[in-house]
Amino acid sequence: MFPSNGKPPPLSPVLLAGIAARPVSPRLLQPVLDHVMKLLGKQHPDLFERLSCLSDPTFLIDPIDLPVVFHLDANPERTYLEVSRSIERPAAAVIRGPLMTLLDLLEGRMDGDALFFSRALAIEGDTEAVVALRNAVDDSGIDLRGDVLASFGPFAKPAHRVLGMGGRIYTRMSRDLDMLKAALQQPQPKGPQA
Amino acid sequence: MNNTLVMGPVLFNWKPEDWRDFYFRIADEADVDEVFVGEAVCSKRTPFLDPFIPDVVERLVAADKKVVLSTLALIMNTREMNNVRDITASGDEDILVEANDVSATALLKGQPHAIGPYVNIYNEGTRDYFARNGATSICLPVELDLNAIGALAKDSPVPLEVMVFGRLPLAISARCYHARAHKLHKDGCQYICAEDPDGLDVQTLNGEPFLAVNGVQTMSHAYSDLSASVSDLQDLGINRFRLSPHANVDMVAVAQLYREVANGAIDAQEAHARLSGWMDGAAFCNGYIKGENGHTFSDAQ
């Protein structure tokens, strides 16, 4: 889907996604992520149970078209998802790919194997952890817009100002993503075949 | 304690005359108790061997070897099925048949027979079923470790056997990889597997030795040498040891070596050192029996 040098083609929708996301500072996004993880723990307890087979369930999720990375620790005692501008600590596994692809994977709209076969995703480190995460996430039926954004929506009470602000940013991202998704669903040239 | 040394069937496509001469020499010179004869890998090879089988069996019987007729491991069509039906029907009390597929065990039901390593016998329930069915010996699958073998050997109603020497038979397929490696199909294979009397070496892209191809069979690149585990196996109650024939080493000498190991006449390190000396450059493995990756080798007992 994308050249494998990790750089999106110029003026692609993915680049626009990067631009759209740029103003989101990690400091503002973090409360949103904390909220997301709390929600996930409550709504999808199976998700973490499925990962209990791993001794080190730590992940670095790197959307190659965003200037940030996400650190995920799925250990039941210290579950967290943290956003930062740089890789701050080692993780058992790294999942790298365009944001849209990662979101599709997260919400179970696309098959992890199929994505990897097309090399839209790159995996480093503990492949078992990645496979477990993918299987767990695929089952959980996470719906970012339905579950997470609804909790930020007009009828949800923002916990405090920063969270509200993060929520607005998220809503804007969501709108942008919808637009980008429409653009992405246009026919695209395929990568070279084996 | 009586140790039974078994010469397994030749798994490779040797020239029929070489194949015959190998068995003649085993009959005349090798210190083995049982000798398995017949094609287990590819049905396309059987017409070439068939004319020599009576002479080979006669010579072995005359030398007081117990002869067992091997059968195909993978049976996919009527011709192959009929081949196995013919062999299972020809066995008697003196010359047993080795089943290498469940179909052959069914055909041999109620009469004494051997079971080869291609039938999946991983646990006591399956072992006991086949014992009730008439099996008089069972050669275990190659991937079992000492714990599993110990559990199977405990109170076994039938003598169990472990393959201790030779390239490990790891997989069998409908597809011929030997033909494929030469850009041929199985139907027009030109019997190209005859070029490699010990199998065709397969390396990884980095040049690491990996596997060996023998027609439709895939084998280990490394040669299994379980001499270091023979006494452990004996302690567990295993007294049947199978040697799988190769062309690049004197199998009479290999049989003598394992006889000495089984009798406790030489220690395992000495045995392995001799074997390595005879097989210049060969890699060895014994990982399975130690519960490790199958390709690894350690000389610790």
Next chain:
Amino acid sequence: MKKLELVCPAGTPAALRAAVDSGADTVYLGFRDATNARNFPGLNFSRPELEQGIEYARSKGAHIYLAINTFPTAGDPEPWHKAVDDGAALGVDAVILADIGMLDYAAQNHPDLRRHLSVQASASNPEAINFYQDAFDVKRVVLPRVLTVPEIKALHKEISVETEVFVFGGLCVMAEGRCSLSSYVTGQSPNTNGVCSPACDVRYEDEDDGSMVSRLGDFTINAFAPGEAAGYPTLCKGRFVANGETSYLFEDPVSLNAASMLSELQEAGVTALKIEGRQRGKAYIAEVVSSFRKSVDGMESGAEVENDLTQVAEGQRKTAGAYQKTWR
């Protein structure tokens, strides 16, 4: 002729719902342990999940088959026996077994529980199939992926049990249940651990030139040029060197797709079509099951519906596999 039954995989409850909603007649699945041949991290069903899954399937008229298709460890048959007991208690429509000891156990202890023979038993000929029927009253045999369509047809003249054949998904190139390649390299095998080429032994390494190398245990399985579609390093699907030539020696990175052969398979006597992929995501399940639902429904009206499932296929290419003799 009776309509072909569509038997679909599920590795999670979400995948089960996706399969049922997409038109599966039957969903096959396994417990979250070494008793089934897709014992992958984060995959498969707990007992309560199976109970709910059965309820969901029943509410939509679908069936559940429970795969207990590994070979019990000597000295520790308990997890396997318990899997059969629990499957029977929860009311699965059939158990799919491979081990003779297990078939014996199930036939003795749960005579009314329908028994199918797993592909892992590699029953490829009439004597073997009739043996499993006579000895354990097996009602259906999943045929190993080694037979051509004419061979399946010839086989049906000599057997009376139902057969189920794979029509889509990953393709074992070796006779199933008779392959120790994975344990040779990693210590873990499909027969004993329920995994082939386990993810814990897989590494992808990026090279400086933008290419990527996939490794399994101590061995290099494949290398991909920049942008080249990459596969999971299942060890029989790698690129190796023999006679000085580099090739996909065992199998190219392809998926089985027999969608164009459904009528032939039905005429050969096949009862059910099986889709591989309990380890795949629910998106894959939904896409593949819907596609085959259309194809099977289309057969009723005499219209053969070709599918285009290239995007979800491994290596993004498809093959009719062993069903065509030239594959050999």
